[in-house]
Amino acid sequence: MPPPEAIPFELPKLRVTFVPEDDTRFLSQEDNVPEYFDVQFCPYQPLDADPVFAAVSKKHVVVCRLTNNTKDDTSPPYSILQVIRDDDVEARNYTCTWSQEKETGKPLLCVAGEDAKIKVYDVIEGKLVNVLIGHGMDINDLITSPINPLIIATASDDTTVRIWSLDPVHAKQPCLCILGGEGHQWSLLTIAYHDTGRYIVSSGHDQVVNLWTLPDLPEEPVRHPLEVHYPHFSTNEVHSGLVDWFAPPSAPPFFFSFLSRRSRGVNRGIPDYSVAFFGDWILSRACHDDIIVLWRIEGFSSEDPPPPPHTAPTTINPTLLTRSAFVPNTAEQCPTQTTQYTRILTFFTPGCGPQFFMRFKLHHVPGQNPVLAFCNANGKIFFWDFARITGYHDWIRAMGRAAKKKQLDGGSSSSSSLPKRPVWLAPIVHRNRGADGKAKTEPTARENKAAADRGTLTDAEQLLEGGLAEQYNKETLQSWDGKYNTGGPHTPLRAHKVETIGVMGFVGRQVAWSPSGEWCVIVGSINLALVLQRWAPSKREAAVLEGERGSR
Secondary structure (H helix, E strand, O other), X not given: OOOHHHHHHOOOEEEEEEOOOOOHHHOOHHHOOOEEEEEEEOOOOOOOOOOEEEEEEOOEEEEEEEOOOOOOOXXXXXXXXXXXXXXXOOOOEEEEEEEEOOOOOOEEEEEEEOOOEEEEEEOOOOEEEEEEEXXXXXXEEEEEOOOOOOEEEEEEOOOOEEEEEOOHHHOOOOEEXXXXXXXXXXXXXXXXXXXXXXXXXXXXXXOOEEXXXXXXXXXOOOOOOEEEOOOOEEEOOOOOOOOEEEOOOOOOOOXXXXXXXXXXXXXXXXXXXXXXXXXXXXEEEEHHHOEEEEEXXXXXXXXXXXXXXXXXXXXXXXXXXXXXXXOOOOOOOOHHHOOOEEEEEEEEOOOOOOOOOOOOEEEOOOOOOOEEEEEOOOOEXXXXXXXXXXXXXHHHHHHHHHHHHHHHOOOOXXXXXXXXXXXXXXXXXXXXXXXXXOEOOOOOHHHHHHHHHXXXXXXHHHHHOOOOHHHOOHHHHHHHHHHHOOOOOOOOEXXXXXXXXXXXXXXXXXXXEOOOOOEEXXXXXXXXXXXXXXXXXXXXXXXXXXXXXXXX
């Protein structure tokens, strides 16, 4: 059992892999590769309830419940509640999102894909209850407003974002707003809501990333949807390919407040589609760069009033790769002196190759550490705990102050006066011993190689030079810096934890977190789903929980 201070920093472990439902016999000869493209947890359950998720393949929607095993270690932690098959010949589904029935609050699941239809299912009854039609081409992404479960948004190959209402009052015209016009010139792949519900970010094949300001949506019936022709921020400098997104709640105001270095440019490879808001900042991934980048739009703050439509930049000037309403528009006169976006951190996602449609997910809820998860094309799952990054920074600074104090004291300070090392920050210890049985004191071959590969001192080494460097070997310090050091926004941080499933050829398509953060589910190629868990109760604790449920 980990110590109490380690529990918030625990990262998921693989519990089980399984095949939710095999599509193969329902697919045509032209498209006979079974694959799951999306998975989403129902966000409308109590946090102490067993979480329910839906996984979407080309022809199936599979609804599952997760629970802690109380019988034995061989019993699976999941049960399949419902399997819904889409019998439309043209249907190839790629995306899903949860909603609710207005009067009863009953959970609904919206599913979309190649046939350009949004199909709304009652997942309890397993029945189709509504179909929304309006897009002219494939629908590639589908999201729910964070402030109104009756409002959903879609991204399509027809280059538009559409805002829809499931409120019965809008039954005759469910499309309330279209974001298009001068936004995108090629297929849209991905969209994300800001947690205020007032902004949407979009991107796709045209390499353009747009931030749209939503108008006030009508509450009464409408005959025609509102139209927004221009985004308030647009750039094709961030990526040079295809992009995807997702939007979690706001980042705490103190997070990354210590980051002061700025650098222009974000991803310079072909963007894969996976993106997220982190507060007002953005996470995005470029597949050929094998990285996820955290960056921000300069001048944008959701605490400010939404900018009016007339402030959206409308000048189409090919020399301006970025247009923004949030900074003074001096780029036309002096483009090199205008910083319109800033790169902050980079996360290393190796092993993806030319694959795209690989989406990450950031879990971020009040009272828990923000954790980023991503699965590559080789069955490896990467996790980064953002609180570890800030915790490492704080500890290094405290160690630096202790080093200075030791120097002032003439080296008389004892190791007991050093700041306590975080429990998740484990040093590298080699068990090499000499012929006399005593531990060797000279550097190991790995340490010598690491020192040769990196000629300059790491930030940790510079701070620990003053008499404290002997506490940890060079390999340990370089390993920590590779995972937690925020000194350079262009230096990718390695994963804080890597889980390997041991299945060759598995490509992770989508990651989902349960609302409580206990469970993480990944779906992808070869019809496979991965279930990971953290904070798993002991068998005794699980039995008590099961008894409490039974007595309700």
